[in-house]
Amino acid sequence: MNEFTTTRSNHLVDPVMHIYGWEIAVYLFLGGLVAGMMIVSGYFLYRGREKEDTCSCLYLPTLGIILLSIGMFALFLDLDYKVHVWRMYTTFQIASPMSWGAWILILVYPALILNMIIRLPWYLPTKLKFLFTWSEKLNSNPNYVKAVGIINMVLGIMLGVYTGILLSSFGARPLWNSAILGLLFLVSGLSTASALVHLITKNKEESITLAKADNGFLMAELVILFLFIIGLLSSTQVHINAADIILSGAYAPAFWVFVVGLGIVIPLIIQSLAVRHKIKHTPVAPIMVIAGGLVLRFVIVYAGQLSHWTKKAFLE
């Protein structure tokens, strides 16, 4: 027998930690999605495809700004001292991934705006004359456009990796404490972004290219998930217990059914058949990929808070 009791019952901490709710899961999902969109859009800019009228790189930055703003609003909702949100921007804490993230987000917006003004959207107010001037300057040299593409790709990678590192730096939560989480969230972000473009683009060639790319990202995601689990299972007892939460514990159904099954394997099969012309392209597969990416963040955020160095009893 091993019984542990405590008189502590602090809100959000006991009996198990539940400090982070849907806000953080949604923020991490949207952050990853926008990161993927920046990489896809940046790549198309780098390849000089902005000249094609239907290229997704012309509308992805606008969509990215909207989605990232929704994500940041969710992050704001999570703060318990909302009037002090500006405190994050009065300092840079080099050892704090959250501080890195706060500043990366500040850099992401100008990069998205630079991408957006390469082809000025019709809805931009003509009063913002400086944007029109910048747009002309950017288009005066193809290397400038390429540079914007590279900046978007680099910042996209930083944003995508950061969403995972944010959690993986918490050594007190064994499930999160794996450096590969950064790569997992980056690849998941790329996969969901590819699925989104595949879903909404009017450019057929681009749609097929991104369906193929998404298949690659989904396979990579499966391999990374496998390595993530192997890493936990071959570590200490608390890490093994943490892995059990998603493999056979409370979050196993959500993980196996919605993340692995409906979020990766089934859409991978559907899209593989579609790109081989065995079946028609269907919006079902990319929708499943996007939903799977969202559920992945929910599962990792919630299950990670259950994982603990001492509270094993609550996991069973």
Next chain:
Amino acid sequence: MARFGMVIDTKKCVGCMDCVVACKTENNVPEGFCRDWIATDSKGTFPNIQMQIRTERCNHCDSPPCVSCCPCGASHVHDLGGVVLVHHDKCSGCKACIAACPYDARFINPDGYADKCTFCIHRVEEGLNPACVSVCPTRCMYFGDLDDPNSEVSRLLNSRKNKALVPEAGTKPQIFYID
């Protein structure tokens, strides 16, 4: 430089919760929250049962992950004795420090900022013991400078078998429990 720490004799602790009440009174800890608490650990099978009662709080770690993860610089190590504190006016309530603590020693104060044990630094600066130590009726708690080999805490650690809580989490906790 002083390095403050605590030694708690679990053979003497009876779990009376005087330390918890003293802390709440001294520091105006909001209702429903606590900065220190009593843990009871029972192991074995009857008749070979072992029970340990101990008072727990922030371990004021030497390598505090709650400080390094703070994006606002609110969580910090105090100049005196390496005590881990929070600047309330700098905290944004992001809860990173709560996630980073393997002891779950922090909570969000209803006013929005991260709250925790301060080792009653306001008392210590005046040469007094923390409130929890000063009221303990069984005198099971000892507070002092771990860097001073002649301090009571150092002598106890040198002479009695002791252990810290979850040292494998790698945070170098500074509260030690005598078995």
